[in-house]
Amino acid sequence: MFTKSPSRKRSVIGAAAVAAAAAGMMLATAPAAQAAPGNCTISSGSSLSSLCTTGTGQHRIHAVLNPLDPRLPQRIVLGNWAPVGQPSVASNPWGSGYVASVWVDRID
Numbered sequence: 001m002f003t004k005s006p007s008r009k010r011s012v013i014g015a016a017a018v019a020a021a022a023a024g025m026m027l028a029t030a031p032a033a034q035a036a037p038g039n040c041t042i043s044s045g046s047s048l049s050s051l052c053t054t055g056t057g058q059h060r061i062h063a064v065l066n067p068l069d070p071r072l073p074q075r076i077v078l079g080n081w082a083p084v085g086q087p088s089v090a091s092n093p094w095g096s097g098y099v100a101s102v103w104v105d106r107i108d
Contacts, residue, residue: 034108037084042104044096048077049089050104057108060088064100074100081107 037052037059050061061079079088092099 036106036108037104040104040106042102044092044099044102046092046095047089048079048092048099048102049087050079050082051087052084052104052106055084055106055108057106058083059107060105061090061102062105063090063092063102065092065094066098066100068094068098078105 034057035055036057037055039054040050040052040059042061043049043051044063048061048063050059052059058081060081061077063077065075065077067073067075077090077092079090082088088104
């Protein structure tokens with residue numbers, strides 16, 4: 001016949017308490033969830049820019065420009081990667097009339 005001793009019962013309870021505390025520490029120290037930038041606006045003219053105001057990642061302005069000479073290929077223009085709250089800016093040497101398309105790249 002097997003009987004549990006009081007000290008063995010306490011060690012099982014203690015081990016369970018240590019495991020629960022360790023799990024709680026892992027949750028408490030886990031990094032915050034990241035989210036791609038949102039609420040982004042685009043400005044176009046002699047320079048192109050994007051500004052995102054929500055999220056935690058980075059963004060950059062991305063545009064395709066038509067060339068001055070239609071026989072030449074289109075040109076891709078990229079801005080700097082910028083954190084949320086700061087603008088990403090790219091030069092547009094040909095002006096807003098040559099922008100074929102423009103969008104915001106986002107990473108979290």
